[in-house]
Ligand code: AMP
């Protein structure tokens with residue numbers, strides 16, 4: 152796995168253990184940890200270990216990383232027995248609430264989820 156950490160990126164620092172996090176899962180390609188400000192009983196962030204700024208900036212060669220984060224989300228949802236209803240979310244751009252510019256998939260579940268999201 153080629154690492155390409157970006158200096159000053161909060162999630163790159165979390166992946167490297169330079170900033171503490173509550174780790175939920177890790178493999179060669181992804182790191183998953185509890186959101187510091189949870190919006191549901193399960194609120195996990197799944198990030199590719201390779202720094203990708205966001206979905207807008209993702210290139211075709213990033214497709215496996217982006218897709219695989221969702222596969223990990225499904226695995227965690229299965230483990231947590233929230234398969235009755237959960238949501239994976241990518242906030243794209245500040246207008247949608249993206250505040251950390253290292254691509255991350257939110258896994259939200261464990262409560263009734265309204266539609267459409269706010
Ligand atoms: P977004 O708004 O989609 O960019 O999501 C960023 C998420 O990262 C938010 O839900 C924050 O609560 C979360 N967050 C920010 N800093 C930390 C941190 N140090 N550890 C865990 N989650 C964090």
Ligand code: ZN
Nearest residue numbers: 160163202253
């Ligand atoms: Zn990063």
